[in-house]
Amino acid sequence: MxxxxxxxxxxxxxxxxxxxxxxxxxxxxxxxxxxxxxxxxxxxxxxxxxxxxxxxxxxxxxxxxxxxxxxxxxxxxxxxxxxxxxxxxxxxxxxxxxxxxxxxxxxxxxxxxxxxxxxxxxxxxxxxxxxxxxxxxxxxxxxxxxxxxxxxxxxxxxxxxxxxxxxxxxxxxxxxxxxxxxxxxxxxxxxxxxxxxxxxxxxxDSEPLKTKDNSFIGNSNIVRFEDVRFAYKEQEVLHGVSLELQEGSLTALVGESGSGKSTLAKLLVHYYDINSGKITLGGQDIIDMSIEALNDRISYVSQEQFLFNTTLYENILMGDPKATREQVLEAAEKAQCREFLERLPDGIDTMAGDGGKQISGGERKRISLARAILKNAPVIVLDEATAFIDPENEEKMNAAIAEIIKGKTVFVIAHRLQTVVNADKICVMKDGNIIAADTHENLLESCDEYKKLWNSSEARASWTIGNEVRA
Known part of the structure; x- marks a missing residue:
């Protein structure tokens, strides 16, 4: 529509x-x-x-x-x-x-x-x-x-x-x-x-998502994709994807644009119904959980974060409406928001503006991370959360992400491979399939597609206008 x-x-x-x-x-x-x-x-x-x-x-x-x-x-x-x-x-x-x-x-x-x-x-x-x-x-x-x-x-x-x-x-x-x-x-x-x-x-009367009014009854925070297929209308974009995210681990998903990375992340948070296969959390199929129960278990930070035209405090509070002001301020501190909040006329009570346009894109993303930190869900999905931001903001974002993922099951969609070299497992996606999954060092030796992505990422990191390589 x-x-x-x-x-x-x-x-x-x-x-x-x-x-x-x-x-x-x-x-x-x-x-x-x-x-x-x-x-x-x-x-x-x-x-x-x-x-x-x-x-x-x-x-x-x-x-x-x-x-x-x-x-x-x-x-x-x-x-x-x-x-x-x-x-x-x-x-x-x-x-x-x-x-x-x-x-x-x-x-x-x-x-x-x-x-x-x-x-x-x-x-x-x-x-x-x-x-x-x-x-x-x-x-x-x-x-x-x-x-x-x-x-x-x-x-x-x-x-x-x-x-x-x-x-x-x-x-x-x-x-x-x-x-x-x-x-x-x-x-x-x-x-x-x-x-x-x-x-x-x-x-x-549009067909609603397949859900049931059940609470979470899983026995862990392990996430499994089992032979998942998904199509936008008639075009299938995921072709039988199987993947396991171990509890407390950091799993990264890399691949070229259009390979299906963000789609897989959105399926985990049940933005869409899959066509076939199964996605489970703690052994429980996500379609057997209510949307509220699933949302309580997962925090999703996308590459484009929307802020409502209310105060920054109230935007962060959406992560947990029952949180105290001290908890909101603590979440903002952990998300590296303190520096720019102190520059604002009303601090954390400053209005975000229409779509959050009163603050910069990097600052909007840090507010979104503060929201996720406050939510404190056991499973974290980061969909290219550091995309399109400057080096200074990226450094602060990485520090905030390091804070949010402690002890969590983390699923990261990465556009810059340098940010996920220490991941427990890196999955390489191509044309709607996962073609390899291993550590960074092993993939460099065994996967030509990952090696190509890595070389391309290294070249982008050293590129400047006029093709002059940065020192």
Whole structure:
């Protein structure tokens, strides 16, 4: 599901469904009730005049039906155009920095403008199709007097009705046309309501993760992947992976980009359901555990950490909401946060900003590590936690990681092999398979793929602009 559709579904559509259910239906019912009472009174007064006053209803209802038909034929296309416009707006705003840096303001704006105009043109065309019928029923329904007054006058002259009945029915008829018109206007929104509810139900009916409401009953913190296969839609990315993480050990996973390393880490924390095989923690299949029980056992630190727009203190507190302030400060200290927190105006109570943008990327990662330290889970998953940060921050991150992994079962996804040379076991991944697993020294001797990765990592470490090797 794209960003545009998500935004439209959970903001626009839900808000409109609430408006229709909370306001359109009650108001529509009250208008119909008012019209029904007026019609009953009209028939009690004079059934002939009552029929005359209602003769415009069939024409108006026919026009309304034709408008519904014309509108429904293009309803799906209309919402697809709306979702595309929303996606373009979100992409344009999120990519503003890249657009500015590469001088693509005009080009990007033209694409943005094109989708906006496309949505506008589609909407105008839709209204052009529906408008004639809308105008017809809007004009006819309120005009009950066009037929009733002249014909009713003749009936009074001929003695078939009385002037009092004519005046009474005329006054009552004024309470019929406008309420029915309002009710039909609300009825015109019901096709949209049905569409929006269907879309929301599709999202809500998405297949949930396979879990059970069981607590952790395992007998250790050993993690096993047993012949695990996984596919994104139709493309299989893991092909029968088997791996064991010994309790209290540090296991590293290395490989080229796209080999399936991060996918394996996300499967361990049950972001997705595997297609076949089994992942166990302490001998217990993770799908036999509740999400809460699994989360209590595992801390996951990814390469891109998100901070909420609240204080840094509250962001760290997410690791353990029951922790005291002293425990939060201790976790921040262990995560090497003290130095930069002291520079902030409000210290640990400083607002993180939208997405944590009030602090640097390296500082965001240290806050995330503090969160993991506070959680104190027995299994730690570090998915390239030191990626894309400067040497100073990397040094502090490594010190924080050394603190967090003491006595834990640790699973590290590494992009720089130098950071995991002391791991108890290094697993080499290629094309969705683990092709070797051993210590650093043994892999250098026995695994050509690892040797290639190591040489590449060494070359990157010594590279500078102009190909001048650092001293």
């Amino acid at each position: 794209g960003n545009g559709r998500i935004k439209k579904l959970f903001t626009d559509d839900i808000e409109q469904v609430e408006m229709l259910l909370a306001h359109a239906i009650p108001e529509g019912i009250s208008n119909l009730a008012m019209a029904a009472i007026a019609i009953i009174c009209m028939f009690f007064a004079d059934w002939k005049l009552a029929l005359l006053s209602l003769c415009s209803l069939p024409i108006g209802m026919f026009a309304m039906g034709m408008m519904f038909k014309a509108g429904m034929e293009r309803m799906n296309d209309y919402y697809a155009a709306s979702a595309k416009m929303n996606a373009t707006i979100i992409e344009y705003i999120n990519g503003m920095e890249v657009v500015k840096v590469f001088g693509r303001d005009g080009e990007s704006y033209q694409r943005y403008e094109k989708d906006i105009k496309s949505y506008r043109d589609f909407t105008l065309e839709w209204y052009k199709i529906c408008w004639p019928w809308m105008a017809l029923y809007s004009a006819i329904l309120p005009c009950v007097a066009l037929v009733m007054l002249p014909v009713g006058t003749l009936l009074v002259i001929n003695g078939s009705s009385t002037l009092a009945d004519l005046v009474l029915v005329f006054c009552l008829s004024l309470s019929v046309g406008v309420p029915i018109l309002k009710a039909l206007n609300f009825a015109g929104k019901f096709p949209q309501l049905n569409y929006k509810i269907d879309e929301i139900e599709k999202a809500m």
